[in-house]
Amino acid sequence: MKLKILHLYPKEMNLYGDHGNVLTLVKRCEWRGIKTEVIAHEPGDPIPDDIDIIFGGGGQDSNQNAIEDDLRAIGPQLKTMVDAGTPTLVVCGLYQLFGEYFQTAEGEKIKGISILDLHTVAGPNRLIGNVVVSTPEYGEIVGYENHSGLTELGEGVSPFGTVIKGYGNNGKDMIEGAKYKNCIGTYLHGPVLPKNPRLADFLITKAIERQTKSRPKLERLNDTVENRAHKVATTRPQ
């Protein structure tokens, strides 16, 4: 058994330690004897068809510009994979670009790749701080947000969770992130997976399930440190 993890734009889109999400997936597989291969996708690279998990993070504006053309080129391929149920996690910048469009402060609409039914409009302030989210499927999730885009969900996606502390998608509707099939989009850095091992294990479980066509029982890991760090994060000021 080997899981292939596609890491979208690790050079350009790695703000706020998002790479830690990939490391978390790799280690949590390795500790269970599951092999992994991380495929770092940079602009111009081809994408293999047999990807098991997709991950993409956030970047600053100038870096985001550098990947937009490539993202549009591989968009259809990514959409096919997500539609087929490939477990996917996209954070911040790529969460926005997985949507329909991003409207800048000047009113310009930057087209997304239309995998997630949502759109984002540049807001007047940065929404920054610790976040706690309640999710139906993965329990309480902690993270750190830092975005100025305000995201509204459409009919085709469900919320990732409800905001308990922090701003979430837009600071108004108390919704954080989006979910469609096995694809999760979120504003949460932190990075999100290390302190939310249940979410990491969901992605791994789905990946194995798709490969073996049967629901695996993941070996339990000792998550004492993970859970303690999670708990500490919930107690820190926003």
Place this chain on the structure above:
Amino acid sequence: MKKLSIILGKTVQKVTCLRGNGGSALPGLVVERTNRNFVREVLGKLPHGVVVVSGTNGKTTTTKMITELFESQGLKVFTNKTGSNFVRGVISAILKDIKISGKFDYDIAVLELDEAHAVKFSEVAPIDYALLLNVMRDQLDRFGEIDHTAAYLQKVAAAAKKTVILNREDPRVSKIEAKNTAFFGLSDSLIKEFPSDDDLLTHDKKKASKKTALVTLEKLDSKATFAIDGKKYTTPLKVKGVYNAYNAAGALAIVKTVLPKSKTDDIIKALANIESAFGRGEVLKIGETEVELLLVKNPSAFQLSLTSFVDKNHDYMIAINDEIADGRDVSWLWNVDFTSLKTVKVTSGTRATDMTLRLKYDEVKTDATIEDLKQALEKFVNTGKNPKRIFATYTAMLELRKIISGKSLV
């Protein structure tokens, strides 16, 4: 007007000092409000002008180096030692030294300024020379993205009347434009030890830029070798770590630019005796145990610190706080590669557990996780005879220093 400002400022300073609050910003505020030209009037008259040191990492030690190098050349140097690296802090520092008559007895000013404050400073005061060190991710939750920071430095450079010294190996700094620019750089063999912000994860092998540098750091083992004007100089250094040696190259470049006729051999001799600034490799004693404090405030600084300060002879503690001054967001820890550490004796601070968790995913063992810094320190100094090193974020460092100095008094 100037005289009035001095009297007014000094009076406020006296009063606030009497009230026992140190009074570092208030006198500055009063003068700033009453006379916007105050700083320009005072600093504009210095015979050798004003040098501004800015960038994310290394400002404090580099400013200290430049100050002491100028002093070794017989100059009287005005500097903002207290760490009040913003305009009001500079005004307050001026007020302390200036005579009521307006006499300000210095030859040159060397000022450490945060990127954003350096821009504000350039609006109210003359800048003759600037040394721009680097642009790294630092507390992004407060200052926004690094391209903004680079834009700040560009403004500072544009304001400099004489020469701007740039770090040739930092992709964002090296392309800054100014009236006159000169560079400090690294040899090809050293460049891989200096990840720029973009390289932190990709670990690409870089090559030194082809632009000619005024000063380069050529080699660093037990001694440092600098090339200045094509001639090589080898010297031991008291400041530790590759990044301090590299910043010394920047300091040398500034000094040689301001004082082109100075004797390089003498300057190198003076450089050898300069010690690190507070919290930058400072060694303190707890009983018989030597404890070295290393400030880590962003991924690049932490990575360079690990490169410079991890060996088999020391025990390690890491203290991570997430107070406002440290940055609330601790995700930057995941941009640092900790695999050079085998074991960490203690993690501490408000985010001790986050640190332990980070180490776990790099398969580094943590013996104890103790949030309380005092308890953690006690545990750490009792872990054996090895000399100790503590990596700490800003507020954790201040607190640890207080605890340690308190102990030495007992």
